[in-house]
Amino acid sequence: MHEIVDQQDWMRRGAVRHARNLLGKFLVRAGSSGTMARMITEVEAYDGERDLACHARAGRTARTETMYAAGGVWYVYLCYGVHEMLNLVVGPPDWPSAVLIRGVDGISGPGRLTKWLEIDRRLNGLAAEPASGLWIEDRGVRLPRSLVQATPRIGVSYAGPVWAAKPWRFMLAGSLLVSGRGRSWK
DNA sequence: TACTCGATCGGA
DNA sequence: CCGATCGAGTAA
Numbered sequence: 001m002h003e004i005v006d007q008q009d010w011m012r013r014g015a016v017r018h019a020r021n022l023l024g025k026f027l028v029r030a031g032s033s034g035t036m037a038r039m040i041t042e043v044e045a046y047d048g049e050r051d052l053a054c055h056a057r058a059g060r061t062a063r064t065e066t067m068y069a070a071g072g073v074w075y076v077y078l079c080y081g082v083h084e085m086l087n088l089v090v091g092p093p094d095w096p097s098a099v100l101i102r103g104v105d106g107i108s109g110p111g112r113l114t115k116w117l118e119i120d121r122r123l124n125g126l127a128a129e130p131a132s133g134l135w136i137e138d139r140g141v142r143l144p145r146s147l148v149q150a151t152p153r154i155g156v157s158y159a160g161p162v163w164a165a166k167p168w169r170f171m172l173a174g175s176l177l178v179s180g181r182g183r184s185w186k
Numbered sequence: 187t188a189c190t191c192g193a194t195c196g197g198a
Numbered sequence: 199c200c201g202a203t204c205g206a207g208t209a210a
Contacts, residue, residue, distance in 0.1 A: 044193070053193070055206090063206055081203035083194050100193060111194050155193055 004129070005136045010071030010090050015097035018071075018090040019045035020170050023148055024141040027104050030133045031118040038117075039141065042103030044153045045168040046087070048095060053159035053166075056096035066125050067096035074134065076114075076124040083111030084120045088128060088136070102154070103171070149173035 005025065010018070020043075028037040046054040046067075055077070056064045066075045071090040075098050079085045087098035100110060107113045114120065119134065126132035150167040157164050 046193075055193080058207070061207070077193090078203095078205065080192060080194050081205070085193060087193085102193085109194075153193070158192080 003138045005138055010088070010128070011092055012071075013091070015045035015047040015090050015099055016168055018088075019043045019099045019168065020148060022088070022099055022101075022136070023170055023172060024143045026137045026139050027101060027117070028135050028137050029117045029119070030130065033118075036117065037137065037139075038104035038106060039139075040101060040104050040136075042101075042108070042171040043169070044100040044102055045097070045170075046100065047091075047097045047168070051097075051159075051166075052163040053153060053156035054096065054098075057159075060096075064096060067098055068094050069125070071097075072129075073125055073127050074123045074132070076119065076121045078121065079111070084114040085110050086114050086119050086123075102169070143172070147173050 022040050022043050025040050026037045027040055028035065046056075048054065049056050049059060051057065056067050058064075060068060063077060066073065067089055069089055070093040071088075073089045075087040075089050077085055086101045088101065089098045091097045101113065102110045104113055107116055123132060123134055126134075128135045149171050151169045151171070152165050152167055153169045
């Protein structure tokens with residue numbers, strides 16, 4: 001119980017598989033007001049330059065450089081000039097892929113969760129380990145497959161019909177708290 | 187250097 | 199539905 005997920009694990013396997021597996025894990029934040037841990041309830045996978053919804057679709061740039069790192073570091077960027085978005089980089093080096101943390105127990109929405117957990121771009125590129133103040137723990141929750149629901153990702157219509165339709169958003173089925181404005185995803 | 191447009195959210 | 203708010207990416 002309460003095992004910190006090892007960086008070796010983040011380097012193996014792809015973003016879609018990691019996204020599913022992150023459901024039920026705990027996001028742990030050691031911040032100015034103590035340590036808080038919440039179960040991850042909603043995520044999205046972004047996988048490689050071929051994925052037209054992924055920031056790395058245009059290749060290596062100053063911003064996407066973090067995504068090319070070996071799995072196990074945080075990728076945090078500013079969205080709409082307002083919201084900090086938290087991603088965990090996964091997979092081997094030079095394959096830009098990450099999992100966007102969209103929701104945790106009691107907090108729905110990627111912008112809200114970073115606000116309440118005091119997460120910003122200062123964490124960009126830092127390891128998902130206690131030393132950085134933000135890490136992932138496996139606390140033994142095992143979710144039945146039937147509880148995991150897959151849908152298309154939110155807000156990525158710019159990616160075109162094929163990539164926007166990929167069912168790479170994973171969430172706990174029946175969860176009352178769902179981000180994306182409750183809209184039917186398009 | 188001048189644009190455009192977001193992996194969102196809260197309020198009208 | 200709309201505005202906030204700013205930096206990355208692109209074109210020039």
